[in-house]
Each structure stands twice: as C-alpha cells, then as structure tokens.
Amino acid sequence: MTFDEFKQVATLSMEEICHEIFAEKQASIKIKKEAVAVKNLANIFHAALTLSNERGFQSMSLRALSRTSGLSMGALYSYFTSKEELLEMIQNQGRRLTRKVLSRQIDPQSTPGAMLRDAIRAHLYLTEIMQKWFYFSYMETKNLDKNQQKKSMESELATEQVFVDILEQGLRQHVFHVTDPVLSASVIKAMLQDWDVKRWKYARRQISVDDYADFVIGFVESAILGRNPEPDLPNKSI
Amino acid sequence: MTFDEFKQVATLSMEEICHEIFAEKQASIKIKKEAVAVKNLANIFHAALTLSNERGFQSMSLRALSRTSGLSMGALYSYFTSKEELLEMIQNQGRRLTRKVLSRQIDPQSTPGAMLRDAIRAHLYLTEIMQKWFYFSYMETKNLDKNQQKKSMESELATEQVFVDILEQGLRQHVFHVTDPVLSASVIKAMLQDWDVKRWKYARRQISVDDYADFVIGFVESAILGRNPEPDLPNKSI
DNA sequence: AAAAATAGAGCGATCGTTCGTTTTTGTGTT
DNA sequence: AACACAAAAACGAACGATCGCTCTATTTTT
Numbered sequence: 153m154t155f156d157e158f159k160q161v162a163t164l165s166m167e168e169i170c171h172e173i174f175a176e177k178q179a180s181i182k183i184k185k186e187a188v189a190v191k192n193l194a195n196i197f198h199a200a201l202t203l204s205n206e207r208g209f210q211s212m213s214l215r216a217l218s219r220t221s222g223l224s225m226g227a228l229y230s231y232f233t234s235k236e237e238l239l240e241m242i243q244n245q246g247r248r249l250t251r252k253v254l255s256r257q258i259d260p261q262s263t264p265g266a267m268l269r270d271a272i273r274a275h276l277y278l279t280e281i282m283q284k285w286f287y288f289s290y291m292e293t294k295n296l297d298k299n300q301q302k303k304s305m306e307s308e309l310a311t312e313q314v315f316v317d318i319l320e321q322g323l324r325q326h327v328f329h330v331t332d333p334v335l336s337a338s339v340i341k342a343m344l345q346d347w348d349v350k351r352w353k354y355a356r357r358q359i360s361v362d363d364y365a366d367f368v369i370g371f372v373e374s375a376i377l378g379r380n381p382e383p384d385l386p387n388k389s390i
Numbered sequence: 391m392t393f394d395e396f397k398q399v400a401t402l403s404m405e406e407i408c409h410e411i412f413a414e415k416q417a418s419i420k421i422k423k424e425a426v427a428v429k430n431l432a433n434i435f436h437a438a439l440t441l442s443n444e445r446g447f448q449s450m451s452l453r454a455l456s457r458t459s460g461l462s463m464g465a466l467y468s469y470f471t472s473k474e475e476l477l478e479m480i481q482n483q484g485r486r487l488t489r490k491v492l493s494r495q496i497d498p499q500s501t502p503g504a505m506l507r508d509a510i511r512a513h514l515y516l517t518e519i520m521q522k523w524f525y526f527s528y529m530e531t532k533n534l535d536k537n538q539q540k541k542s543m544e545s546e547l548a549t550e551q552v553f554v555d556i557l558e559q560g561l562r563q564h565v566f567h568v569t570d571p572v573l574s575a576s577v578i579k580a581m582l583q584d585w586d587v588k589r590w591k592y593a594r595r596q597i598s599v600d601d602y603a604d605f606v607i608g609f610v611e612s613a614i615l616g617r618n619p620e621p622d623l624p625n626k627s628i
Numbered sequence: 629a630a631a632a633a634t635a636g637a638g639c640g641a642t643c644g645t646t647c648g649t650t651t652t653t654g655t656g657t658t
Numbered sequence: 659a660a661c662a663c664a665a666a667a668a669c670g671a672a673c674g675a676t677c678g679c680t681c682t683a684t685t686t687t688t
Contacts, residue, residue, distance in 0.1 A: 184632065185687095207533055211448045214678065224635045225679080235678065291529060295445055305590065329612075335605045338591070342584035343577045352543065353576070367573045374567075375613035422666065423653095452644060462669045464647080473644065 153257070153270075155361065158277040165252045169245055170194060180237060182230040189231070196221050196231055197242055201284040209239055209292045239292065240300055246285040247307045253278055254314065264322030265373075271314055272344065272372065273365045279348045280361045286348045312337050319376070329378035336376065343368050391495070391508075393599065396515040403490045407483055408432060418475060420468040427469070434459050434469055435480055439522040447477055447530045477530065478538055484523040485545045491516055492549065502560030503611075509552055510582065510610065511603045517586045518599045524586045550575050557614070567616035574614065581606050 170190040174181065183189040199221040203212040214235060218225050232238040257274035258267055279286050293304045315337035322328030330336050347354065347364055354364060408428045412419065421427040437459035441450040452473060456463050470476040495512035496505055517524050531542045553575035560566030568574050585592065585602055592602060 182633085188633075205532075208446055208448055210446055211533070213676075215676085218636095226636070226681085227634045229679070230633070233679095291532075294443075295449070308588075308591070331608065332605060334595070335597070335602075336609065338584065338588075339581045339606065339609060342580045342588075345584075346576065346580035350546075350576075350580075353546070357572070359573070364573075367570060368577065370569065371574065371577055371613050374616075375609050378612075420667085426667075451642075453642085456670095463645080464670065465668045467645070468667070471645095 153274075155277055155280070158257075158274070159281060161256065162249070162253050162278070162281050165249055165256075169248045169252070172248065173241065173245060177241070180233045192221075192223065192227075193231060196223070196228065196238070197245065198284075200238060200242060201288050204292065205284055205287050209288070209295060236297075239296065242285070243289060243292070243296065243300060243304065246282060246289055247303070249282065249285075250278060250307070250311070254311065258314065258318075264318055264325060264327055265377075267318045268315075268322070268372070269369050271318060272340070272369050275311075275344045276347055276361055276365045276368070279344065283348060283351065286345075287351075290345070290349060312341050315340050322376070328376045330376050340368075340372055343371075391512075393515055393518070396495075396512070397519060399494065400487070400491050400516070400519050403487055403494075407486045407490070410486070411479065411483060415479070418471045430459075430461065430465075431469060434461070434466065434476070435483060436522075438476060438480060439526050442530065443522055443525050447526070447533060474535075477534065480523070481527060481530070481534065481538060481542065484520060484527055485541070487520065487523075488516065488545070488549070492552065496552065496556075502556055502563060502565055503615075505556045506553075506560070506610070507607050509556060510578070510607050513549075513582045514585055514599050514603045514606070517582065521586060521589065524583075525589075528583070528587060550579050553578050560614070566614045568614050578606075578610055581609075 167190075170193060171186070173193065174186055174189050181189060183192070196217070199217055200209075200212065203216055203220055206212075214225060214228060218228055221228070232241060254271075254274055258270050260267070262270070289304070293301060296304060312334075316333050319328055319330050319333040319336055323330055323333065347361070408431060409424070411431065412424055412427050419427060421430070434455070437455055438447075438450065441454055441458055444450075452463060452466060456466055459466070470479060492512060496508050498505070500508070527542070531539060534542060550572075554571050557566055557568050557571040557574055561568055561571065585599070
C-alpha cells in the first residue's frame with residue numbers, strides 16, 4: 153500500500169468517526185443537524201490542534217480558538233460543554249481513528265517479516281497523516297483526568313501489542329531472533345514516535361516518510377533477523 | 391562506571407552549575423549572598439520541575455510554586471524577573487549539566503564498541519538522575535522563544551552527534567555495518583528518550599535502568615555489528 | 629414565522645507581577 | 659552578653675489583564 157492509497161483509507165475512516173462522535177455526544181452537543189455539526193466539529197478540532205501544538209492546550213484560550221475557527225464564543229459552546237470536554241473529544245477522535253485505520257492495514261495471513269514491515273510502514277503513514285493529533289496526544293495526555301489517562305495508556309499498550317504479537321509469531325516460526333519481544337516492541341514504537349515528535353529534525357534533513365520507513369525497517373530487521381546469514385535455518389535459537 | 395558512581399559525579403557537577411548560574415544572572419537575581427541564592431534556587435528549580443511535570447509549566451501558577459517552595463510571591467521574584475525567565479533558567483541549567491556530565495563519561499581512546507556501550511549507558515544514567523528535567527525539557531521546548539528554541543535544538547543535535555561520531559569511527563574501522571550513521575544515531579537517541587517519556591510503562595513492568603541499558607545495547611549491537619559471525623573480519627563491508 | 633444557529637458583552641475567578649512593609653541576619657559597640 | 663542598627667531577604671495584599679463560561683439578543687435557515 154502506497155502513501156497515497158493510505159491517505160484515502162484514512163479520510164474515509166475520519167468521516168465515519170465524525171458520525172460516531174455526533175451520535176454519541178448528542179447529549180452535550182446542542183446542534184441538531186448532523187451536516188452542520190460534523191462540518192464545524194472538524195473545523196474546531198483542526199483549529200484546536202493547530203493552536204495547541206504552538207503553546208499547549210492549556211495556553212490556548214477559547215477566544216483564540218474562536219478567532220481561528222471563525223466561530224463565536226457562544227457557538228463554540230454549542231459543540232462542547234467545557235474546555236476539558238473538548239480535550240477529551242479530541243483525544244477520543246484520534247484514538248478511534250488510530251484503532252480503525254491500523255487494524256485494517258495488517259494481514260494476519262502473511263509472514264511475520266511482511267507483517268512487521270507492513271506494521272512499521274502503516275504506523276509511520278498514520279503518524280504522517282495525523283501528525284498534529286499525535287503530537288497533541290503526546291503532549292497533553294498528562295493533562296487528562298485519571299479515567300482518560302488510563303484510556304490513553306491502554307491505547308499505547310494496544311498499539312505496542314500489535315508489534316509484540318508479530319514478534320512472538322516470528323519467534324515461534326524461528327525467523328526472528330528476539331530475546332524480549334515486549335522490550336523490542338517498545339523500542340520499535342519509540343523509533344516510530346520520534347518521526348512525529350522530532351519532525352523538525354527530519355524535515356531539516358529532507359528525509360521523507362518513506363525514507364524513514366525504509367531505514368527503520370532495515371534497522372529493525374538487522375537487529376532481529378539474527379546474525380545467521382541463513383535465517384531460514386530452524387532450531388538455531390534453542 | 392556503576393550507577394552509584396555516576397550519581398556522585400552528577401551531584402558534584404550540579405553544584406558547579408549553581409555557582410555559574412548565580413555568577414551570570416546577578417543582573418536579574420536580587421539576592422546578594424551566594425549561599426542563600428544557591429540554596430533557594432535549587433529549591434525553586436526542584437519545586438518548579440515537580441509542579442510543571444504534573445500539568446505543564448504554563449499551568450503551574452506562581453502561587454502554587456510559592457506554596458510548594460515555601461517562598462512568598464515577593465521572594466520568588468527576587469530570583470527571577472518573570473515566569474518566562476524562570477523557564478529559561480531551568481532549561482539552561484539542565485543543558486549545562488547534560489553537557490558537563492556526558493563529556494566526562496566517554497573515553498575517546500577506547501574501541502568504538504566500548505564507546506557505544508558507554509555512551510548508551512551514560513545517557514540512560516543521566517536521564518535517570520535528571521528525570522524531571524528531561525521530561526520538562528521535552529515537554530516545554532515549544533514554549534520557549536525563538537532564540538532559546540534554537541539553543542535547545544542545537545543541544546539535541548550535539549548529543550546526537552556523539553553517537554554519529556562513534557558510529558562513523560566504527561565504520562572506518564570496519565567493525566560496524568551502518569548504512570546511515572545520522573539516522574542510526576537518531577533512532578538510538580529515540581530509544582534512550584523513551585526511557586524518560588514512557589517511564590510509567592517501564593515502572594509498571596519493573597524494568598530497571600540497567601535492564602533497559604543492557605537491552606538497548608544488545609538491540610543496537612545486533613543491528614549494527616552486522617550479520618557476519620566474525621565481525622573482526624576486515625574489508626567485508628566494501 | 630418558527631426553529632436553529634451564532635453573536636459577543638458581561639461575570640466571577642485567577643493569572644503574572646509589583647511594591648510598601650515586616651522580619652531576619654550580620655556586625656560593631658557597649 | 660546584650661544591644662543597636664543597617665542591609666538583606668521575605669512577605670503578602672493589591673492591580674490590571676485575561677481566563678473559562680453563561681446568557682440574552684440577534685441573525686440565518688427552513
């Protein structure tokens with residue numbers, strides 16, 4: 153799957169999620185008509201992410217959000233009941249999209265090697281499309297309430313588990329040489345996250361998302377395919 | 391060098407830095423006596439890091455800082471002229487300590503393999519000791535002014551360069567098999583940073599800093615020592 | 629004209645910062 | 659040892675600005 157194809161899948165999933173949010177939050181959203189609500193919600197989310205990523209969510213005043221989104225203070229409060237609820241809505245929306253898009257990208261029938269490559273690439277593509285959200289989520293998790301923080305951690309562990317599963321499957325088939333699948337998945341995830349958090353560094357060096365994906369795949373494969381030039385050889389790791 | 395030895399070196403360097411800060415900032419610090427100034431500065435920095443890491447620096451009110459540090463509002467403003475200057479002082483202090491401690495840890499006379507291991511371990515030990523500061527720096531860089539942001543980026547690139555140099559030396563001596571030293575250094579740094587940022591994850595799994603260091607060293611070595619079981623063999627990589 | 633959506637002034641709370649006052653400290657004199 | 663007295667340090671109430679949020683009036687849509 154190329155980056156452009158991936159983009160289309162994500163866009164479709166995004167629309168689904170806006171419908172879901174509208175359906176669930178009808179208690180706190182005062183807007184009746186879905187078309188209006190979805191359009192303005194997307195607008196508000198985009199403006200909030202842009203402003204938050206400059207100085208942090210707490211520092212973003214609702215007056216600034218009003219200015220950037222083009223909606224009045226009163227209008228904003230037709231879409232959420234408090235600033236904190238807006239924070240939760242944004243976090244929720246991103247988690248949903250992450251789950252939805254990633255689960256569609258990995259074919260459990262293919263080989264562990266192929267699955268690992270697909271998972272790395274899919275993660276990076278997703279981060280690229282949802283850049284603002286990932287950065288936001290990364291920076292603002294600590295400002296959530298206990299319950300939402302727990303959800304955020306579970307989401308992190310769930311994405312990590314995708315890699316743990318792939319690595320363990322590779323271990324069972326004797327194609328990966330991994331001493332600790334959980335820690336390995338952890339450091340792989342750390343590399344992927346760096347693409348979002350240290351974006352300025354890679355932009356300055358003119359490294360594209362595909363460049364980075366190729367490199368990470370190569371690096372990880374060197375680390376876990378083992379030093380044996382015939383990785384197909386079984387019973388080596390016992 | 392063990393973790394306990396490392397701790398002592400860092401503590402000594404910390405005292406040096408407090409002297410330096412007092413000497414340089416005498417324009418904005420209204421306190422005359424160094425003993426008083428150093429003691430309270432350390433107190434303020436510690437309180438500010440603790441509070442900031444809960445909800446972010448911007449969300450930390452100076453009244454809360456006053457409460458936690460035990461100093462009154464007026465007293466606080468004897469040590470800095472504005473909240474923003476406090477932010478800059480904290481960032482500066484951490485960057486200094488990082489530079490000072492790390493440069494003393496790596497012996498340029500040893501082999502690339504040993505240097506790489508030492509550098510990884512030293513980085514993780516430093517992160518462990520300065521945990522609050524690193525987390526703070528990670529989260530608050532974007533809130534600095536342009537000039538301070540530039541310094542922060544340079545500091546990041548400088549620490550990365552330590553790894554680039556080691557990798558390139560290993561390349562020249564044909565002991566490392568690295569396709570791109572800069573990207574390799576980048577992902578190594580990402581793994582090290584994860585120890586600080588995702589601290590809750592490793593704490594929950596009861597992984598110590600030495601456990602993590604051993605794992606990262608093993609992972610990186612698997613990746614770059616090449617698949618050749620005789621890594622001493624020269625001219626292989628040409 | 630009824631319903632839906634938006635507008636924006638106004639409210640109390642809290643923010644960073646200032647400044648006149650009080651307390652503590654260090655030193656020389658009795 | 660007790661005191662006086664500046665200098666140094668700490669204190670905390672008060673100020674204007676801005677915050678999140680509300681509420682009624684107005685505009686837009688159906």
